[in-house]
Amino acid sequence: MRSYNILIVGVGGQGLLTLGSIIGVACTIRGLDVAVAEVHGMSQRGGSVVIYVRIGEEPSPIMPVGSADHMLALELIEAARHIHHVRRMGYVTVNDFLWPPPLSVYPSRDQLISEVKTRDIKLHVVDANNMSVKITGSPISANIAILGYALGVDEFLRGLLGLDVIEKSLEEHFRGRALELNKSLLRIAFEEGLKRGE
Amino acid sequence: MLRPRGSKVLLLGNEAIARGALEAGICFASAYPGTPSTEIVEVLSEVAKECSIYVEWSVNEKVAFESAYGAAIAGVRSLTAMKHVGLNVASDILMSSAYAGVKEGFIVVTADDPSAHSSQNEQDNRWYGLLAHLPVLEPSNAREAYKLVKEAFKLSSKYKIPTIFRSTTRISHTRMPVELEEDIPVEKKCKGEFTIDYEKWVLVPAHTRRRKLVLLKIWETLREEDHYVTIYNQGLEKAVVASGLAYTYVKEALNLLNLTNRVTLVKVNMPVPLPRKPLLKTLEYAREILVVEELDPVVEMQLKDIAVSSGFKVNIRGKDLVPESYELTVEAVYIAIAKFMGVEDKLPWEGVEPIRLNPPIPPRPPVLCAGCPHRSTYYAVKVAANKARLRNVVYTGDIGCYTLGYQKPFETQMTCFEMGGSIGVAHGLAKVIENPIVAVIGDSTFYHAGIPPALNTVYNKSNVLVLVLDNMTTAMTGHQPHPGTGITATGETTIRVAPENVLCSLGFKVYIINPLRVKEAIEELTKAFEEFKRGANVAVVSRMKCALEVLRNARRRGVVLPIYTIIENKCTSCMACVKLTACPAIVIDLRSKKPRIESSLCAGCGLCAAICPYSAIIIANKPSENWETLWWSP
Numbered sequence: 061m062r063s064y065n066i067l068i069v070g071v072g073g074q075g076l077l078t079l080g081s082i083i084g085v086a087c088t089i090r091g092l093d094v095a096v097a098e099v100h101g102m103s104q105r106g107g108s109v110v111i112y113v114r115i116g117e118e119p120s121p122i123m124p125v126g127s128a129d130h131m132l133a134l135e136l137i138e139a140a141r142h143i144h145h146v147r148r149m150g151y152v153t154v155n156d157f158l159w160p161p162p163l164s165v166y167p168s169r170d171q172l173i174s175e176v177k178t179r180d181i182k183l184h185v186v187d188a189n190n191m192s193v194k195i196t197g198s199p200i201s202a203n204i205a206i207l208g209y210a211l212g213v214d215e216f217l218r219g220l221l222g223l224d225v226i227e228k229s230l231e232e233h234f235r236g237r238a239l240e241l242n243k244s245l246l247r248i249a250f251e252e253g254l255k256r257g258e
Numbered sequence: 259m260l261r262p263r264g265s266k267v268l269l270l271g272n273e274a275i276a277r278g279a280l281e282a283g284i285c286f287a288s289a290y291p292g293t294p295s296t297e298i299v300e301v302l303s304e305v306a307k308e309c310s311i312y313v314e315w316s317v318n319e320k321v322a323f324e325s326a327y328g329a330a331i332a333g334v335r336s337l338t339a340m341k342h343v344g345l346n347v348a349s350d351i352l353m354s355s356a357y358a359g360v361k362e363g364f365i366v367v368t369a370d371d372p373s374a375h376s377s378q379n380e381q382d383n384r385w386y387g388l389l390a391h392l393p394v395l396e397p398s399n400a401r402e403a404y405k406l407v408k409e410a411f412k413l414s415s416k417y418k419i420p421t422i423f424r425s426t427t428r429i430s431h432t433r434m435p436v437e438l439e440e441d442i443p444v445e446k447k448c449k450g451e452f453t454i455d456y457e458k459w460v461l462v463p464a465h466t467r468r469r470k471l472v473l474l475k476i477w478e479t480l481r482e483e484d485h486y487v488t489i490y491n492q493g494l495e496k497a498v499v500a501s502g503l504a505y506t507y508v509k510e511a512l513n514l515l516n517l518t519n520r521v522t523l524v525k526v527n528m529p530v531p532l533p534r535k536p537l538l539k540t541l542e543y544a545r546e547i548l549v550v551e552e553l554d555p556v557v558e559m560q561l562k563d564i565a566v567s568s569g570f571k572v573n574i575r576g577k578d579l580v581p582e583s584y585e586l587t588v589e590a591v592y593i594a595i596a597k598f599m600g601v602e603d604k605l606p607w608e609g610v611e612p613i614r615l616n617p618p619i620p621p622r623p624p625v626l627c628a629g630c631p632h633r634s635t636y637y638a639v640k641v642a643a644n645k646a647r648l649r650n651v652v653y654t655g656d657i658g659c660y661t662l663g664y665q666k667p668f669e670t671q672m673t674c675f676e677m678g679g680s681i682g683v684a685h686g687l688a689k690v691i692e693n694p695i696v697a698v699i700g701d702s703t704f705y706h707a708g709i710p711p712a713l714n715t716v717y718n719k720s721n722v723l724v725l726v727l728d729n730m731t732t733a734m735t736g737h738q739p740h741p742g743t744g745i746t747a748t749g750e751t752t753i754r755v756a757p758e759n760v761l762c763s764l765g766f767k768v769y770i771i772n773p774l775r776v777k778e779a780i781e782e783l784t785k786a787f788e789e790f791k792r793g794a795n796v797a798v799v800s801r802m803k804c805a806l807e808v809l810r811n812a813r814r815r816g817v818v819l820p821i822y823t824i825i826e827n828k829c830t831s832c833m834a835c836v837k838l839t840a841c842p843a844i845v846i847d848l849r850s851k852k853p854r855i856e857s858s859l860c861a862g863c864g865l866c867a868a869i870c871p872y873s874a875i876i877i878a879n880k881p882s883e884n885w886e887t888l889w890w891s892p
Binding site: 071072073085088094095096098099106108118119121123124127143144145160163165168171189 | 266267268270293294296375376399400401428429431432433434435503506507509510585587588589592605607608609610611612613615616617618619620621622623624625626627628659662666667734736836837840841842844845846848856858859
């Protein structure tokens with residue numbers, strides 16, 4: 061069986077590890093085998109971070125370049141940097157947020173988006189930071205918004221992991237008010253994605 | 259971690275190792291944190307009280323090893339864990355422990371880091387098994403790590419010698435669902451007894467020579483173990499031997515190539531010593547064998563030895579087809595196997611074209627976090643060095659987040675080799691070069707391996723300024739406590755050994771600075787540098803908490819930290835704040851070409867405001883009254 065590959069990219073500190081773990085726990089609840097390969101230590105400090113999530117039977121940790129079925133990107137430069145990891149006709153759900161590295165010269169938001177658009181992919185640019193701010197008061201939950209939205213647009217992923225399973229997984233990651241806020245953010249982003257996906 | 263038998267849980271490889279060890283009945287675990295090994299003992303420390311086991315963060319890997327070994331020679335099952343280079347620090351006791359052996363199961367986990375994601379090298383620690391004559395077990399994935407740890411304890415108990423358990427980054431830091439086979443035993447042996455046995459525990463030459471023969475006898479018996487090799491499709495002309503994680507990639511590549519049924523597949527979980535019996539069988543049938551393993555040809559070399567000494571004429575291939583550098587990937591293994599089998603090696607997947615733009619996608623190496631006190635210290639140090647007219651300063655460096663100071667604009671890390679090396683190397687340099695030398699070391703690293711070289715600089719009279727960056731935690735590995743925190747791994751309060759007290763007793767005049775108060779820090783540092791210029795033994799401790807901890811505590815306790823903003827019409831675009839801090843929270847707006855502070859990223863350290871020559875940077879919000887205490891109180 062071929063695995064379903066989700067690539068999570070962004071900048072260290074954007075909640076990428078949590079996002080990988082949320083999907084991993086959801087798979088476990090669903091009884092699916094999965095491998096979530098993370099990056100810890102120095103590379104986490106504001107650097108470019110890549111997390112591989114492979115849903116399949118005893119998957120190996122690193123997915124081949126060009127085999128990602130869905131890329132969840134928390135930042136625009138990182139989305140562009142890793143676009144070649146995505147297979148043709150794969151999904152890219154990217155946060156509409158540009159965070160340039162310090163002291164760097166960098167392409168503009170519009171340049172990045174219009175270039176990524178020309179690739180043979182299903183691109184969704186989502187203002188996940190703003191969605192998170194609206195619900196939680198800070199952009200800290202942009203990762204949850206991206207996941208909800210991705211679930212809305214990607215029917216296959218939705219079939220693998222329903223919204224209810226992700227919610228159950230959130231219960232293992234958050235408590236109290238944070239859990240409630242993340243649940244409602246997930247749902248709102250999901251509905252948005254569902255609308256756009258049709 | 260503590261769920262009952264039968265539960266299916268998603269575990270990080272390191273958590274799987276910890277759970278396996280708990281099920282095996284350990285009562286003692288010790289480690290010094292190091293990526294990718296940290297979480298093993300971290301999760302054990304979290305459940306220590308509930309499981310009634312002893313867990314500690316030791317000051318370094320040598321001490322961690324000795325401690326766990328002490329428990330094992332008294333008959334208590336124990337574990338020590340470290341990153342690959344940590345085993346170098348502990349290698350002295352490793353070698354001796356093989357000779358003396360143990361009374362109960364003792365596992366040395368080495369978490370290697372192929373591709374050096376977070377390390378100074380990518381050494382293959384399976385060699386240590388050959389060097390010490392100790393068995394090495396390696397799992398093929400995170401889930402198997404859980405089962406194999408329990409096997410490792412059995413092996414160690416059976417032969418009464420330490421067992422090396424080799425993990426790698428992609429095992430330690432991959433999460434997989436694990437079905438728990440056993441409960442954690444309630445009854446376990448936590449009290450040992452030490453039996454005096456001079457011939458065994460006292461390695462004087464006469465005893466050592468006898469123990470060597472015992473060790474070699476065990477070694478030969480270990481070679482006959484056939485538990486740790488699994489063979490699929492025995493009897494074919496082509497065979498692939500895969501050790502540890504490589505097996506997972508081989509399985510996937512064979513599947514993609516549709517070759518699964520055309521090769522004998524040999525899965526090795528004990529690369530050292532390579533079990534002879536099962537491999538002799540494969541050698542009997544196979545004409546050609548490909549060995550796939552990450553990093554060095556440890557299995558390949560032993561297999562060739564077995565083939566030659568048994569008279570088999572088999573073509574054994576390995577590192578001529580499989581890369582010897584960096585971690586393996588499905589692609590690398592796919593191509594190696596395709597070549598070995600003589601089939602087309604074109605990859606069966608095709609991604610979209612990479613992006614090429616002008617300006618190009620900028621690289622994003624790791625950087626000091628927004629608000630990191632090291633940034634403020636480095637800025638203050640450079641300004642003060644200038645003020646004190648210290649020219650061409652050589653900054654020797656060490657292992658920690660602060661190593662990132664090698665980057666512009668700081669350039670305050672000019673060497674980085676190993677733990678504690680900043681001071682030792684500085685001493686040698688000081689004896690042969692004229693430049694002033696500042697040895698920069700973090701607090702945890704100072705306790706780990708900085709004290710002996712600091713003592714050496716004083717004793718052997720070199721002029722080195724020791725700068726301890728004290729953020730009161732082991733930051734890079736995720737904030738573990740150390741002797742300077744006054745807290746143990748399990749949260750108990752203990753004696754706090756401040757770095758300035760150690761340095762004072764070694765004979766240093768110590769200056770303590772607060773890098774958040776930039777101006778005062780510069781003044782104090784200038785004084786320190788001037789005294790250093792006069793030839794005194796000077797040390798500086800720059801003390802401020804890690805910004806990540808401060809941000810987390812602020813969130814938890816509802817404290818509002820200051821957030822800075824740049825007043826646009828006061829800003830002249832001089833770029834001092836950008837160029838002198840390289841703070842990730844300051845971005846240059848493409849349209850206005852002016853710097854802007856990304857409020858969601860600002861941690862409120864205030865360095866940029868202290869630097870701005872036009873006073874254009876101000877606090878934008880209303881911080882809590884007590885916000886500053888978060889930066890230094892525990």
